[in-house]
Amino acid sequence: xxxxxxxxxxxxxxDTRELFAEAGLEVRAASERALTASLGGxxxxxxxxxxxxxxxVSDGAADVGITGLDLIEESGRLAEARLDLGFGRCRxxxxxxxxxxxxxxxxxxxxxxxxxxxxxxxxxxxxxxxxRVEIVPISGAAEIAPHLGIxxxxxxxxxTGSTLRVNGLREVETILTSTAHLMVAASRGGWDAAKRDALxxxxxxxxxxxxxxxxxxxxxxxxxxxxEEVRQVIPGINGPTVIDIMNGGEHVAVHAVVPAASVYxxxxxxxxxxxxxxxxxxxxRLMR
Ligand code: AMP
Numbered sequence: 001x002x003x004x005x006x007x008x009x010x011x012x013x014x015d016t017r018e019l020f021a022e023a024g025l026e027v028r029a030a031s032e033r034a035l036t037a038s039l040g041g042x043x044x045x046x047x048x049x050x051x052x053x054x055x056x057v058s059d060g061a062a063d064v065g066i067t068g069l070d071l072i073e074e075s076g077r078l079a080e081a082r083l084d085l086g087f088g089r090c091r092x093x094x095x096x097x098x099x100x101x102x103x104x105x106x107x108x109x110x111x112x113x114x115x116x117x118x119x120x121x122x123x124x125x126x127x128x129x130x131x132r133v134e135i136v137p138i139s140g141a142a143e144i145a146p147h148l149g150i151x152x153x154x155x156x157x158x159x160t161g162s163t164l165r166v167n168g169l170r171e172v173e174t175i176l177t178s179t180a181h182l183m184v185a186a187s188r189g190g191w192d193a194a195k196r197d198a199l200x201x202x203x204x205x206x207x208x209x210x211x212x213x214x215x216x217x218x219x220x221x222x223x224x225x226x227x228e229e230v231r232q233v234i235p236g237i238n239g240p241t242v243i244d245i246m247n248g249g250e251h252v253a254v255h256a257v258v259p260a261a262s263v264y265x266x267x268x269x270x271x272x273x274x275x276x277x278x279x280x281x282x283x284x285r286l287m288r
Contacts, residue, residue, distance in 0.1 A: 001044050002198035005056050005065035008035075008047035012180060015087040016066050022284070023205040042198040054079060057185050064185065064199065070157065070178035074118050080188075081181040083203055086210050088180035090159045092118060095169040097146045102153065105131055105173055115142050115151035122155040125175045143167040182206060208285035215286055218258045220270050220278040221251045233269045234258055237288065251276070257283065 006020075006027075007013040017027055020039065027045055029037035037045045046062060053065035054075030068088055072081055094114075096102035108131060115136040116122045126133045136151050143163060145151040157178075158164060158171060184199065191199075222230045227242065234240050236256030243253040258266050258280075267278055 002042055002064065002195055002202065003062045004039070004043060004045050004202070005048050005053045005062035005067075006045050007050040007053070007067060010050070012050050012066075012068065012088050013047075015180065016085075019085060019087070019206065019209060023209045025202075025205065041201075042194065043202065051075075054183065057183050060185055060187055062185075063188070063191075063195065064202065065183045066180055067183060068178050069181050070118065070121070070176065072181060072183055073176060073178075074121050076120055078186045080184045080186065082184045083182040083207055083210070085180040085182060085206065086213065088178070090157045091177045092121060092155060092175045093158045094153055094155050094172045094175065095143075095158070095164050096153045096172050098168050098170055100146075100152070102172055105129060108133065108152065112152040113150065114153055114155055115145035116155035117142060118155055121175060125155075143169055204287070208287045211288065212283040212286040214260050215257050215283055216260045216263050217255065217281045217283050218263070218266065218278065219253060219255050219281075220275040221245060221248065221253050222270065222276075223250050223274045224252050225250065226273045227252070227254075229273050230254055230270065230275070233266060233273070257286065 006016050020027055025039045025043060027037045027039060035047050039045050048056060050067045051071050053067035054072045054077045056062045057065040058077035058079050066085065069081060070090070070092055072079065094105060102108060110132055111134055113134045113136050114122055114126070115138050117138060117140060119135045119137040123135050136145065138145065142154040142156040145154055146169065153172065154169070155175060161171065164171060182203065188199065218234060231240060234254065234256040240254040240256035243255065245251055245253050263280055270278060
């Protein structure tokens with residue numbers, strides 16, 4: 001049985017459940033507030049605080065976990081962050097009061113006070129930058145600290161930046177960017193074959209869903225004479241698939257996987273090459 005530690009609340013918990021459902025690992029909990037659930041097959045979930053997950057995984061209380069890279073880094077625990085899941089994107093940044101005149105960490109005075117809920121990462125960052133600072137560890141709401149006079153700057157998580165803005169703070173430097181990661185216990189070398197197989201199954205299932213999210217499947221009818229140019233526009237994974245159309249005349253059908261982010265540009269370029277009947281669909285899973 002592979003025990004998977006999952007975040008029990010908040011955005012990270014919600015996004016994780018969605019990912020698992022898409023990967024065919026529906027969380028079957030006895031109730032909304034259950035602390036454990038079966039995921040079917042060889043998998044069992046436990047629901048815990050996201051910040052406790054690195055410790056639980058490195059201690060072996062769970063075999064794998066899903067949590068933010070920021071929390072894994074802060075824990076200082078030895079573990080492998082095996083798979084970037086792409087959601088929960090944020091950055092850990094140094095921020096100063098708007099009117100402080102501090103535009104970079106070089107402008108910080110010697111021994112500047114830095115309030116943060118991430119003391120370990122912050123300490124390492126300033127040490128590596130050769131800057132002597134005093135860390136002021138706090139348990140939340142760092143953005144108030146400069147206004148209370150207990151810190152010169154803060155190190156806090158930023159997503160949209162609106163929390164900093166409404167509190168009269170601005171970002172000075174990014175320390176790390178974070179997304180949710182699948183984290184695996186460093187002890188996995190000692191696992192039996194069944195557990196290792198379960199981990200491979202889990203990794204492949206999650207990886208294929210994550211890979212598919214940024215891609216679309218595009219189908220179009222294009223003039224056969226323009227195929228070389230079409231290939232430049234939709235190279236696909238191994239080149240586009242080209243299919244004959246019954247009574248298609250000068251047209252053939254092409255199918256290819258394309259990046260979701262640029263799909264509208266791709267459509268425009270295909271139309272310019274005489275493309276017709278363009279269809280774009282989501283992909284459930286993608287294994288390269
Ligand atoms: P925002 O106003 O969107 O920049 O969000 C910043 C606030 O949300 C700060 O209080 C952060 O501590 C918190 N926050 C943003 N992203 C995350 C995240 N991925 N995990 C936990 N807290 C976050």
